[in-house]
Amino acid sequence: MKRKKLKLKKQAYYIFAGIVGIFVAIILGVNFYNDLKYKESNEAKLITIGYTLEQAKKIEEKLTKEEVEKILNMEKNDNILSLIEEKYFLMKNLDNYLEYMKKESEKSLTEIIAIVNTHANNKWYSKTFETNIDLKEQMLVNKFYALNENYNPENLKTLSLQYAYGEPGTNKLIDYAYDKYMDLWEAANEAGYYLMVNSSYRDYESQKQTYEYCKAAKGERKADEIAAHVGHSEHQTGLVVDMTSKNAPEDFKFKESEEYKWLKENAHKYGFIERYPEGKTFITGYSPESWHWRYVGIDAATVIYNENITYDEYYAYYIEK
Numbered sequence: 001m002k003r004k005k006l007k008l009k010k011q012a013y014y015i016f017a018g019i020v021g022i023f024v025a026i027i028l029g030v031n032f033y034n035d036l037k038y039k040e041s042n043e044a045k046l047i048t049i050g051y052t053l054e055q056a057k058k059i060e061e062k063l064t065k066e067e068v069e070k071i072l073n074m075e076k077n078d079n080i081l082s083l084i085e086e087k088y089f090l091m092k093n094l095d096n097y098l099e100y101m102k103k104e105s106e107k108s109l110t111e112i113i114a115i116v117n118t119h120a121n122n123k124w125y126s127k128t129f130e131t132n133i134d135l136k137e138q139m140l141v142n143k144f145y146a147l148n149e150n151y152n153p154e155n156l157k158t159l160s161l162q163y164a165y166g167e168p169g170t171n172k173l174i175d176y177a178y179d180k181y182m183d184l185w186e187a188a189n190e191a192g193y194y195l196m197v198n199s200s201y202r203d204y205e206s207q208k209q210t211y212e213y214c215k216a217a218k219g220e221r222k223a224d225e226i227a228a229h230v231g232h233s234e235h236q237t238g239l240v241v242d243m244t245s246k247n248a249p250e251d252f253k254f255k256e257s258e259e260y261k262w263l264k265e266n267a268h269k270y271g272f273i274e275r276y277p278e279g280k281t282f283i284t285g286y287s288p289e290s291w292h293w294r295y296v297g298i299d300a301a302t303v304i305y306n307e308n309i310t311y312d313e314y315y316a317y318y319i320e321k
């Protein structure tokens with residue numbers, strides 16, 4: 001009896017030891033597996049190439065998995081951390097931002113991003129993309145995006161002499177922009193202002209003449225500042241008005257007028273934006289033109305108004321991406 005009891009005790013001990021052993025093995029195994037898994041995570045890999053834990057977390061928070069993988073293929077660079085914090089950061093432009101930052105170290109990050117996003121780190125007109133006319137009121141025409149000579153809007157509507165200067169029938173807008181311009185005009189009129197259009201749709205040929213005229217009169221550099229190369233004029237879209245006031249005295253400066261102040265606060269409600277604002281020449285390539293207003297649609301105009309950006313920046317970030 002005594003021996004049997006002893007045997008049973010021994011057996012129980014072995015079973016107990018066996019169970020403990022299995023548990024230990026499981027715990028060790030899980031730890032080992034987790035370790036291995038963490039080493040394969042992007043966070044661990046970011047730390048391996050030199051980022052701190054905090055920086056690695058920031059990178060993973062701001063970027064998609066694919067974007068983080070691109071960062072992993074690059075050398076550690078603290079500028080990346082600052083760039084990804086910027087609102088209009090675009091991953092596809094990262095290499096260009098970093099390169100441009102090296103050359104233009106005195107510029108702010110916001111400027112760097114705006115310039116690279118809009119191609120303005122290149123010489124004006126040094127490269128040309130074709131304007132996507134299917135985007136209609138959101139098409140981009142600037143010093144890098146151009147319309148070709150075949151673009152001829154069919155749905156132009158004529159502004160009568162009540163609204164425009166010049167020979168009858170010379171001022172036209174695309175119908176949907178025309179309708180919104182009428183809404184804008186009415187609202188301005190109710191506020192006590194009488195807007196007049198000086199210039200609107202200009203075809204390919206007349207833009208060519210305008211530029212050639214400026215170039216002959218003022219030289220190429222000045223001409224490039226004030227007039228567009230053929231195909232590069234927004235007036236060719238049929239979505240643009242150059243405005244003045246009906247009651248303008250001879251020394252009238254639109255920029256200093258009440259009409260301009262009113263437009264700045266209200267035009268976006270009708271889908272129009274000031275296309276070449278003050279302080280943005282480094283992006284638009286144009287000296288400020290307080291009279292030049294472009295129809296882009298109410299949604300886009302509202303974003304542009306609220307965020308105080310140019311159409312070039314809007315297009316890069318919200319449309320082209």
Ligand SMILES: [Zn+2]
Pocket residue numbers: 199235240241242289291292293
């Ligand atoms: Zn204009």
